Amino acid sequence: MSEKPEDAAVTTSAQSDGAGPKPAAGTTLTKDAAPGETLLKVTGLQKHFPIRKGLLQRQVGAVRAVDGIDFEVKSGETLGVVGESGCGKSTMGRLITRLLEPTAGTVEFEGRDITHLGVSGMRPMRRDVQMIFQDPYSSLNPRHTIGTIIGAPFKLQGVTPEGGIKKEVQRLLSVVGLNPEHYNRYPHEFSGGQRQRIGIARALALNPKLVVADEPVSALDVSIQAQVVNLLDDLQQELGLTYVIIAHDLSVVRHVSDRIAVMYLGKIVELADRESLYKAPMHPYTKALMSAVPIPDPRRRAAKSERILLKGDVPSPISPPSGCRFHTRCWKATEICTTKEPPLLELKPGQQVACHHPENAEDQAPQDTVLLTAAKEAVELVPDAVVSADAAQKARAEATGEEPEDAK
Amino acid sequence: MTELSKSGSALGEPVKDSPAPTAFLEVRDLKVHFPTDDGLVKSVDGLSFSLEKGKTLGIVGESGSGKSVTSLGIMGLHTTGQYGKRKAQISGEIWLDGTELLTADPDHVRKLRGREMAMIFQDPLSALHPYYTIGHQIVEAYRIHHDVDKKTARRRAIEMLDRVGIPQPDKRVDGYPHEFSGGMRQRAMIAMSLVNNPELLIADEPTTALDVTVQAQILDLIRDLQKEFGSAVIIITHDLGVVAELSDDLLVMYGGRCVERGPAEKVFYEPRHPYTWGLLGSMPRLDREQQERLIPVKGSPPSLINIPSGCAFNPRCPYADVPKDNVTRTVRPELTEVGSQHWAACHMTQEQRERIWTEEIAPKL
Amino acid sequence: MLAYLFRRLFAAAVMLVVIILVVFCIFFLVPRWAGVDPATMFVGKQADPQAIEDVRQKLGLADPILVQVWEFFKGLFAGRTYAAGGDVTECAAPCFGYSFRNEQAIWPVLTDRFPVTLALALGAAVLWLLFGVAAGVLSALKRGSLWDRGAMVVALGGVSLPIYFTGLLSLAIFSYGLGWLDAQYVPLEESFGGWLGGMILPWITLAFLYAAMYARITRATMLEIMGEDYIRTARAKGLREPVVIGKHAMRSTMTPILTMLGMDLGALIGGAILTETTFSLPGLGAAVLKAISDKDLPVILGVTLITSLAVIVANLVVDILYAVIDPRVRLA
Structure with missing residues (x-):
């Protein structure tokens, strides 16, 4: 699979990033990379998990969990990554934190290629890149006090913070909103939300530059989710952190992110700043994904007509569809979509999309107009308002920024 | 809106000790307690509501609020509690179509299960038996309540699979659960629960384990099927978005009790309980402009062994000191009518709540 | 299901061959390394050297290891012939050899x-x-x-x-x-x-x-x-x-x-x-x-x-x- 077109796309995105970092981040920033500078750069990243069979463990195929993605994360910003199960977003998170070895591609952190660093080479890197996990129940060792858990990174790195480890751990506990006196308690004495705070404190111990959070709130109750989201927000403001937040919940991702990458079957299909993505999504998948989110407003039920129902399930990442991977479920798919993989192009400043027939933008393959049979079936599930040429026209006219068909 | 106003009548405050309820399903002062070594877990502690055929009631709450325990209680499935070997202590009344289930003959209740009342569970992979084909499980569900031969039942199973949108139902009927995708499995589960045309369908977090695009398909399916079958539906979820999609009425649970209940529109637009405000403020919303900050509820859900005295929500309530004399910490608030068909259990006066909602809460959402 | 059955059968057959090999090695080679001569064990310590040598020849214990393994395998599936000079013993398949003690064939036992x-x-x-x-x-x-x-x-x-x-x-x-x-x-x-x-x-x-x-x-x-x-x-x-x-x-x-x-x-x-x-x-x-x-x-x-x-x-x-x-x- 060629990544060349996407390489080109990355360079353009670097020049013109629509969403700047949060202004407050700059004030307290004490890091090397100035806000807005590229902190993490990922090029052509791939991870294929081999499938082996038989006595000889012959490789008969591979789960192409991440299949050639490029993006950058700038210092001080939050990149949100959304997608459904099996899209490779979690694998991506483990690749950029080097918990997994990539099959191909490079990961650069502060301009340094860290793709193939060994354990010892990664050790200083581990201070700068930390991860927060989804499950606050299983990611904490039940036999250790939280003092030990949060203090462990210091011991691993051989660092003694000013005033000693205990004092630093207590400071971290109060930073994440826990009682510093609970230093000697065990994880089971805390609720789910508190445990996630412990996980966050551990991640913050070494003053990292980049925090990768994989579904940080999805295991938590609604009222607790908001606490943790706000905490992550506050910490970013205070410490000038850079986040990559991976989540399946589009509302949470919108709330926390400056820029958002939408993944589908191991590929980034759209990468844009928050406003553009949510107001005028270009990729049909992004559009369907957003329209599928149930809105907590009973009056909107009458407006059901806006919902795009996708046919069937996400195909298997073992043998993803040819061409554009979304063509099997897309209502706009034409011949070209089955044969040619669309490159991730910047069709609007700050908005990259990989689609031959994007919404809210110039058609990339206008000569190809005959819908696939599957697309004709799929189109029946798409409300008229979305399909009609009028809407498309209007969208194109307003692609500069205003939302074309806000449902309010 | 006529539909909504009609649904309101389903919410009549049940009158105690009146043996003949008019509603299709009526739950009165339901208590489900589990004795454990650490103490009595009061999962549900005095819950009352009613529901008419053709209507959907959404029960919303966080983990441990008692919403799932309630549904299992209605189905009579608390034979062995998850809290260990001791049996659940259940009291109160559950009236289904004129039959009181808690005092009825267990075998009679068993016959109602699956035929009159059916249930959809959260995780279809674990809720379907891994060793039997989908068809076998649906046929079994049908033949318990219908005296038909296997062939007829199989035809019925295929028909149901087709109805819930499973492609090639005559082939997939012989498939095993692990051969289905998550969404298809939940469809099969729905087909199985509807095979006997139940009058009451309880869906316990039916879409929580599914991806968002599949969730949309399933919600759509449940809505269509309800229209077609005219059953009463109870949908249990933590997701206010899901209930807003489906429910006519809404019941908000906290600490095993109902804190607010009313027509969905009322509860979303004129909520009258601080916990409901907290839920609404906690969620980022796609349909609104970006909020600057979420307004979370402080603290954690209560322990069901030591439910706070007075109002169970008082330790987390920002307005706990608004009512006089520390009453929120000593007296348990009863549900009081705060609007047409709309009840809330809060010590604040109607005026105080209206003022706080319109001036302090609503503008920030 | 058939493919599964075939795979299990194949795996079982492979396992059997491996076990036979391992078992043979343990029983016939390990005693040798340990300084115990199977031929001596067969005849008994007091026997004269000539008798031991005869037995060694007859049982093929002097042959190269690979030949011994092959003979053993062949014996299991096709039977083998023990011969030393004029002393010939036919051992029909499946041949597990002879008891050291009473010179009876093992298989009937x-x-x-x-x-x-x-x-x-x-x-x-x-x-x-x-x-x-x-x-x-x-x-x-x-x-x-x-x-x-x-x-x-x-x-x-x-x-x-x-x-x-x-x-x-x-x-x-x-x-x-x-x-x-x-x-x-x-x-x-x-x-x-x-x-x-x-x-x-x-x-x-x-x-x-x-x-x-x-x-x-x-x-x-x-x-x-x-x-x-x-x-x-x-x-x-x-x-x-x-x-x-x-x-x-x-x-x-x-x-x-x-x-x-x-x-x-x-x-x-x-x-x-x-x-x-x-x-x-x-x-x-x-x-x-x-x-x-x-x-x-x-x-x-x-x-x-x-x-x-x-x-x-x-x-x-x-x-x-x-x-x-x-x-x-x-x-x-």
Whole structure:
């Protein structure tokens, strides 16, 4: 699979990033990379998990969990990554934190290629890149006090913070909103939300530059989710952190992110700043994904007509569809979509999309107009308002920024 | 809106000790307690509501609020509690179509299960038996309540699979659960629960384990099927978005009790309980402009062994000191009518709540 | 399903070949490295060197190792000829060689004794499955009841009491004391009644030990299964409790029990040494016990191979049953 077109796309995105970092981040920033500078750069990243069979463990195929993605994360910003199960977003998170070895591609952190660093080479890197996990129940060792858990990174790195480890751990506990006196308690004495705070404190111990959070709130109750989201927000403001937040919940991702990458079957299909993505999504998948989110407003039920129902399930990442991977479920798919993989192009400043027939933008393959049979079936599930040429026209006219068909 | 106003009548405050309820399903002062070594877990502690055929009631709450325990209680499935070997202590009344289930003959209740009342569970992979084909499980569900031969039942199973949108139902009927995708499995589960045309369908977090695009398909399916079958539906979820999609009425649970209940529109637009405000403020919303900050509820859900005295929500309530004399910490608030068909259990006066909602809460959402 | 079957069969065959190789090496090569000459063991230490040399030639012990392995294999499947000078002995397939002690061919010894052991193992297995599983299920369903506690105390006793204790105790009571059963093994060909009478006590004694283990495993598995979501679903359908337990729960409970059964049966067929000795049954276990004390390598080798074969076959059968019960296994 060629990544060349996407390489080109990355360079353009670097020049013109629509969403700047949060202004407050700059004030307290004490890091090397100035806000807005590229902190993490990922090029052509791939991870294929081999499938082996038989006595000889012959490789008969591979789960192409991440299949050639490029993006950058700038210092001080939050990149949100959304997608459904099996899209490779979690694998991506483990690749950029080097918990997994990539099959191909490079990961650069502060301009340094860290793709193939060994354990010892990664050790200083581990201070700068930390991860927060989804499950606050299983990611904490039940036999250790939280003092030990949060203090462990210091011991691993051989660092003694000013005033000693205990004092630093207590400071971290109060930073994440826990009682510093609970230093000697065990994880089971805390609720789910508190445990996630412990996980966050551990991640913050070494003053990292980049925090990768994989579904940080999805295991938590609604009222607790908001606490943790706000905490992550506050910490970013205070410490000038850079986040990559991976989540399946589009509302949470919108709330926390400056820029958002939408993944589908191991590929980034759209990468844009928050406003553009949510107001005028270009990729049909992004559009369907957003329209599928149930809105907590009973009056909107009458407006059901806006919902795009996708046919069937996400195909298997073992043998993803040819061409554009979304063509099997897309209502706009034409011949070209089955044969040619669309490159991730910047069709609007700050908005990259990989689609031959994007919404809210110039058609990339206008000569190809005959819908696939599957697309004709799929189109029946798409409300008229979305399909009609009028809407498309209007969208194109307003692609500069205003939302074309806000449902309010 | 006529539909909504009609649904309101389903919410009549049940009158105690009146043996003949008019509603299709009526739950009165339901208590489900589990004795454990650490103490009595009061999962549900005095819950009352009613529901008419053709209507959907959404029960919303966080983990441990008692919403799932309630549904299992209605189905009579608390034979062995998850809290260990001791049996659940259940009291109160559950009236289904004129039959009181808690005092009825267990075998009679068993016959109602699956035929009159059916249930959809959260995780279809674990809720379907891994060793039997989908068809076998649906046929079994049908033949318990219908005296038909296997062939007829199989035809019925295929028909149901087709109805819930499973492609090639005559082939997939012989498939095993692990051969289905998550969404298809939940469809099969729905087909199985509807095979006997139940009058009451309880869906316990039916879409929580599914991806968002599949969730949309399933919600759509449940809505269509309800229209077609005219059953009463109870949908249990933590997701206010899901209930807003489906429910006519809404019941908000906290600490095993109902804190607010009313027509969905009322509860979303004129909520009258601080916990409901907290839920609404906690969620980022796609349909609104970006909020600057979420307004979370402080603290954690209560322990069901030591439910706070007075109002169970008082330790987390920002307005706990608004009512006089520390009453929120000593007296348990009863549900009081705060609007047409709309009840809330809060010590604040109607005026105080209206003022706080319109001036302090609503503008920030 | 067919592909699964083929894969399991193939794997079993490969396993068998590997085991034969390993076993041969251990029995014939290791003694040599340890400084013990099999030929000396055959003839006896006091024999004159010429006799030892003759035996070495005849058994092919002087040949290169690969030739020895090949000859051994060939003997198993096609028969072989032992020859040294004019002394020629034909050994028909399957040739396991000759006993060092009485110069008898091994194979007839094995075929003679195998049925006894097989009958003992299978009969006991039927008993322990019936009673162990039933007791386990009942205990699980009545958890915490008097029955549960009683059954588990008995099970604990069964697991911890050695077979020579329970065996001798039962002999003392039923055979010598009450005189109900004869403590004598009677071959099946002679009298069915006599055979049955001789087998009942060994069966019960052996089954008691295993039934106790199976009851505990069944109880634990059943308790876990009864908490599964699909059991709740089965109840939510309106199924009667006996069907929920007997059909939905039992099918899942069978899988770990089958796994254990495969291993236990295989091991027992290899020789229920204690039981056979206690009840003087002429089975493989008794034979191997004697062979060990006689340092009769070929007999031990033969019994080991038969045991391996039994374990492999038992596991094959279990694997197939497994696939019948659990459709997900067929994919693996």
